[in-house]
Amino acid sequence: MRFENILVEKKDSLAQITINRPKKLNALNKVTIIELNEAFEELEDDTKIRAIILTGSGEKAFVAGADISEFADFSVDEGTRLSKLGHDTLFDYVENLSTPVIAAVNGFALGGGLELAMSCHFRLASDNAKMGLPEVSLGVIPGYGGTQRLPQLVGKGKAMEMIMTAGMISAEEAKEYGLVNYVTTQEELLPLAEKIASKVIRNSSDAISAAIRAVNAGFEEGINGFNVEIEEFGECFGTEDFTEGTAAFLDKRKPNF
Numbered sequence: 589m590r591f592e593n594i595l596v597e598k599k600d601s602l603a604q605i606t607i608n609r610p611k612k613l614n615a616l617n618k619v620t621i622i623e624l625n626e627a628f629e630e631l632e633d634d635t636k637i638r639a640i641i642l643t644g645s646g647e648k649a650f651v652a653g654a655d656i657s658e659f660a661d662f663s664v665d666e667g668t669r670l671s672k673l674g675h676d677t678l679f680d681y682v683e684n685l686s687t688p689v690i691a692a693v694n695g696f697a698l699g700g701g702l703e704l705a706m707s708c709h710f711r712l713a714s715d716n717a718k719m720g721l722p723e724v725s726l727g728v729i730p731g732y733g734g735t736q737r738l739p740q741l742v743g744k745g746k747a748m749e750m751i752m753t754a755g756m757i758s759a760e761e762a763k764e765y766g767l768v769n770y771v772t773t774q775e776e777l778l779p780l781a782e783k784i785a786s787k788v789i790r791n792s793s794d795a796i797s798a799a800i801r802a803v804n805a806g807f808e809e810g811i812n813g814f815n816v817e818i819e820e821f822g823e824c825f826g827t828e829d830f831t832e833g834t835a836a837f838l839d840k841r842k843p844n845f
């Protein structure tokens with residue numbers, strides 16, 4: 589895979605995508621969004637890959653937002669299309685991948701950067717990270733899922749405050765609010781992400797995909813998450829992983845998924 593603005597590395601069943609525009613604090617321009625979509629699509633299709641870590645290059649930023657220079661002169665229609673395309677190709681797409689995606693937030697995660705981290709299945713951050721949705725300071729609102737996913741993660745009141753003040757919170761505050769699961773040093777961030785990913789990889793990827801679908805269903809309008817859970821639970825009984833997982837337990841050995 590050859591890309592202009594991202595790096596993709598694979599090590600056994602773990603892949604890492606690094607957004608690589610450090611001079612622009614990894615801001616998400618159109619090309620980067622297209623490349624991320626292609627990379628995620630390829631990794632999702634690669635049956636060997638069982639977890640993905642998403643991070644930013646450099647020591648300063650995960651992603652400092654959507655690239656403001658690209659949309660500063662957009663019309664109402666262009667703004668609507670920008671948001672819809674982003675939802676479809678990247679933000680909703682990542683949230684609904686079958687392959688688990690862990691965000692390693694290594695610095696500023698602002699606007700589209702925080703929205704991208706929130707689209708990932710869970711997040712950890714380095715202690716220098718700063719997170720926020722500064723869009724209203726630009727006269728716009730979060731347009732890549734931030735108005736929906738931030739309240740899901742931190743609660744409505746805190747999300748309202750973060751959106752209205754356009755302020756940044758520290759990594760420690762983010763952990764306190766439940767926005768990130770762990771905070772560590774910059775040096776330890778990727779090793780910790782890999783350690784957690786290795787625990788994920790040991791488990792049944794079929795069951796993990798089913799769990800992602802069931803959890804996400806609970807946040808979808810008009811869908812009963814409990815019913816989806818019942819269906820997904822049942823489907824697991826027809827997988828080779830279930831046969832292997834239960835047989836391994838009864839044989840007192842480790843499963844070979």
Ligand code: COA
Pocket residue numbers: 611612613615652653654655656657696698699700722723726
């Ligand atoms: N879009 C486009 N370019 C961006 C960007 C963004 N979201 N965020 C940073 N950049 C660019 C800057 O324009 C600058 O480019 P230049 O060197 O060609 O002038 C470069 O990245 C470095 O940023 P700079 O502002 O000089 O770094 P800083 O350390 O002084 O400030 C931030 C860091 C994150 C506080 C500041 O860059 C910022 O506020 N960025 C925008 C955040 C935002 O509003 N995001 C939401 C967008 S919807």
